[in-house]
Amino acid sequence: MSDTALIAALQKITTATLTTVLLKKGIRRSWMKGPQRLGGGMLAPGQARIAGRAFTLRFVPMREDLATPASWSSPRSTRGAIEEMPAGCIAVIDAMGIADAGVFGDILAQRMAVRNVAGLVTDGVMRDVAGVLETGLPVWCQGAAAPASVAGLTFVGWQEPIGCGGCAVFPDDLIVADGDGAVVIPAALAEEVAKLGAEQEELEAWIMDEVKAGRALPGLYPPNAETLARYAARKKP
């Protein structure tokens, strides 16, 4: 499957379904604790879903001799990292869950939008959120804080293994994010997960119709043999 096809397939699957498929493959740590869709309300319906390869960024805690506005001019800076991001990637930022210093603000978000980055996921927070939302860049984070990253964080590099929201994320893992949060899919499992996820979505849509029609849950969800037979029969032309 081409990368384009893989990402398109994943984008049609809910993160809820993806975590269930990954659980069946033995992966329990796939949902990142913390990131929620910025600007759509914590729990609003109908939010867009994004999918893409992870481009990782790593921070360590602030130290006054290092985390300064001057450090922004270093080649090993968040600015440098943004210029390396390929179109369509999702930036995943390890902020160690720190909620009182915004990892990025509106100017950096605007540059990412210009470069066609597909989204930003972090276990930290954003700043200039009004401006960030105007850029149109889809963002999943823990919330907002006014202080700049240097108030609490020191940037140390990109495309390294990171932790984000309690999950390990490796460069080029697959990321999907929607109204239930953000999920990481190990790169080696992504094609199989996309296939199984699509099948699961189709089955659950049919089950939902059955529930709306008044059918009780036991035997229907999860489906027993009789239900699966009905499901198989329905699919025939």
Add this chain to the structure above:
Amino acid sequence: MSDTALIAALQKITTATLTTVLLKKGIRRSWMKGPQRLGGGMLAPGQARIAGRAFTLRFVPMREDLATPASWSSPRSTRGAIEEMPAGCIAVIDAMGIADAGVFGDILAQRMAVRNVAGLVTDGVMRDVAGVLETGLPVWCQGAAAPASVAGLTFVGWQEPIGCGGCAVFPDDLIVADGDGAVVIPAALAEEVAKLGAEQEELEAWIMDEVKAGRALPGLYPPNAETLARYAARKKP
């Protein structure tokens, strides 16, 4: 008072007033920490209020030999519990405050809506929140997470005493939930609370009008004897 009349009376009283009335009766632990209205923003105005008898569900932490998709087919399952819920009840789910595994998703919420369950209150989180909101089931919870309940929770039974958000909840206690969160009223106190709450609401509405008219707070709220005399006089035809 019939149960229908009691629930209708409670539904007209804010949870803020209910906690004050309960405090005067010696009950300090009545507001559940965690549950907030799903989909209406954390703090949005004009949210509907629900009232009903508690139907309790209990989880313990996940253990891999127990918390499996296969367990969903057991008669002692969340599916079995939903089929036991009477119309008009409010499901109260003890999730031990765990925020990284959704207790229920859209299919279970849809079945509850079909069965005319009045609402769902939990100190945990939901999954498939976009779909849950489409079902129309009123939900108070801590937020959203993609993983299924089996990723973190094992269901052990229903209509047992539970803890939810730091409160004890017994089967058939009265539950009221609105924009300030969710409150439990001990069944034995419910009629008296409903009566005192209605009186308090009427008094506070009159005080609010006085404040809007420019009157200062000291002596007005809480009302001193002169204020109460004015209030009594106003009520006469």
Add this chain to the structure above:
Amino acid sequence: MSDTALIAALQKITTATLTTVLLKKGIRRSWMKGPQRLGGGMLAPGQARIAGRAFTLRFVPMREDLATPASWSSPRSTRGAIEEMPAGCIAVIDAMGIADAGVFGDILAQRMAVRNVAGLVTDGVMRDVAGVLETGLPVWCQGAAAPASVAGLTFVGWQEPIGCGGCAVFPDDLIVADGDGAVVIPAALAEEVAKLGAEQEELEAWIMDEVKAGRALPGLYPPNAETLARYAARKKP
């Protein structure tokens, strides 16, 4: 600079910029952890910004012999404090971060609105949030809880030094709050911060235009000497 002019100037500067200016002056603790705009969603765009002098209120934890409805009639009460608030001030309430007892409800908020208080900032929560939002008083807080303040808090005084969201706030410090939260500016630094902040906002607006036009970040933000020269040239008529 008159107080009116100072406050008008500060109201035009984002809290994000203010924290950066304060950081350059050596003040790292200026953003309060916890307070977010009530009713606008945690992270919604386009929220109004408020600015004003701090009027501080202080609570200690509840003790049953002290934190009673009767205490509301004492001259040393929250009611008494509200009557002392000057028009245009911002009430800053030290609730020690307690999230299960609302500091104020709709009646007190209404009185503050009538008295032309510019806003309310607290590291605690509000109650009667639907009613509070109807009063139009701008509020930054941690969320909502139904119980009254006496359920968890004892009021002890006003215009004392307080802590709020991890920041020291002294009476008559300057407060600015917007979609990124609330910031305290030491009174002695306020004029200089207002001047530097305005300059920074103008520079960042120009940089944002450059980014929208497709320019890369390194050398632009933060600006190097060449960029600053271009910026200076642009400003000439």
Add this chain to the structure above:
Amino acid sequence: MSDTALIAALQKITTATLTTVLLKKGIRRSWMKGPQRLGGGMLAPGQARIAGRAFTLRFVPMREDLATPASWSSPRSTRGAIEEMPAGCIAVIDAMGIADAGVFGDILAQRMAVRNVAGLVTDGVMRDVAGVLETGLPVWCQGAAAPASVAGLTFVGWQEPIGCGGCAVFPDDLIVADGDGAVVIPAALAEEVAKLGAEQEELEAWIMDEVKAGRALPGLYPPNAETLARYAARKKP
């Protein structure tokens, strides 16, 4: 294997080894977060290890109409539960991690010691700790608090499934506790775990001797084929 033999075997295996064996069997949630040995310092060496069948007790949060000293006289009380505990069992108490109300004090601990209960494990705290230590009952808990259980907890029953420190514990599961904390072993796996744990302990003791003799870790721990061959050879007479 007789229960006596099983418990004797488990008592010789460290909790560290038991968690590794359980992990290889697919059980990741076996160590309880919170309980540490009372009175031996948080991390002191040479602490005794206990093993036994779990006798579970369950609390929900306090509610003023239920959690009273009078409730101690009810047959469904902690006193009643203690009289049901068989000699050699380990009481496992679900206190929901609450750290400001002691589940048991010295008098109840003394009665348990008289009844030859093997130990007490809780994710809550104890009270009267000086007196508890004098009883000689081995206790694993989170620490000490002066208030009685009724200040924060309502007892609801025994020998039910519970959560303790993030683990599910079912009546008659096996419990082992030592200087690294407390572990639960599902009853159905206990014999196999005891056998594999004993083998692992023997291997690790030999590896430790090798390390003391100066051998480097790669290839030794975990052992590669050559190391395992040396280990097998050594065991021969």
Add this chain to the structure above:
Amino acid sequence: MSDTALIAALQKITTATLTTVLLKKGIRRSWMKGPQRLGGGMLAPGQARIAGRAFTLRFVPMREDLATPASWSSPRSTRGAIEEMPAGCIAVIDAMGIADAGVFGDILAQRMAVRNVAGLVTDGVMRDVAGVLETGLPVWCQGAAAPASVAGLTFVGWQEPIGCGGCAVFPDDLIVADGDGAVVIPAALAEEVAKLGAEQEELEAWIMDEVKAGRALPGLYPPNAETLARYAARKKP
């Protein structure tokens, strides 16, 4: 009762008993969460108990323009406060639970010991703990941290109402601290609490003897009428 007699009486009563007596008088918030005996291990047996009048100290969060070593020379400093402490008082320090800046170190503790202060209780931490322990001053705190108070705290005054570990403490309230932590007794209730506490201790000592003699708990603890009659009879000469 003289203050000396009152304090001597309170010193003989465990904090566990004191919280129970206070609970019966309607005071649920009397035990401070956080303070534990420094240097005796978190839970060690046989620790001394202290009692005395509270001398309160209050901190707010650090702000760089205020919390400096220079501020230590101000008359409104911790040094000034120590010189005001009467012999026999217990310093109770509101550190807002901050655990990464030590409120006091060895030099200040030594001066307090020289001035015959009876003890120090804080919801924060100490620094120079090895040196503090050498001074012999009894200390209840959350632990140790190397940074000085100015790294996180600004001192603002003494003998004001404070919060400490979730409790309100007013100047001259009574404080008792032992192996179960520290308790505050409202000044107005202290004599009655001392009397009831002494009676409770005597009863519990007798019950403990009964338990050691093999008697079962139901009916004994709490005592029913028959047990109380036996207890009354025993007390007769």
Add this chain to the structure above:
Amino acid sequence: MSDTALIAALQKITTATLTTVLLKKGIRRSWMKGPQRLGGGMLAPGQARIAGRAFTLRFVPMREDLATPASWSSPRSTRGAIEEMPAGCIAVIDAMGIADAGVFGDILAQRMAVRNVAGLVTDGVMRDVAGVLETGLPVWCQGAAAPASVAGLTFVGWQEPIGCGGCAVFPDDLIVADGDGAVVIPAALAEEVAKLGAEQEELEAWIMDEVKAGRALPGLYPPNAETLARYAARKKP
């Protein structure tokens, strides 16, 4: 100054003094939150102090496809890292504060002791603590947990920049740890800090003698000009 001399000098200075010296140089984040001396009680007096260059190790969260016992045999393993540690270094382990999986156990600690590593500092926990203490390796950590690192952590590399207890630590920074916890000193500042720290220790020892002799604190600590003159005079022969 030779490295040996520098480390010897630092070992004589308390971490409390070091944080004060660093604060005066503008470094506020130098004390790691979490690490306390293992086995000596959380706060015990007279604990040894260690000093040395940091050798950093980095973990990210566990993922089931990576964090397996098999991974221990990889060259990029904790075993490989230990073999790279120079004698006299202090291993500083970024465990992201995770407290339910032990970073190292007794066998790895034994190998480090054999290799003359000076100590181990982590914001995580240890396992096999009884065995670890027998190895004699000085350890600062958050406590004990039975599960192996693979239960919660994936090792990703060594001698990279890390975070530990809220501090940035770079390879070859200086580390000092004692009864107040562990401190990191930026390598470039270490010589100056050692010099200033030694002077501060001498001054404070003299002040302590003055306090023991009964002198009041104001003017003495911090010393005013008159006190400093007395101190200078005393030093003359």
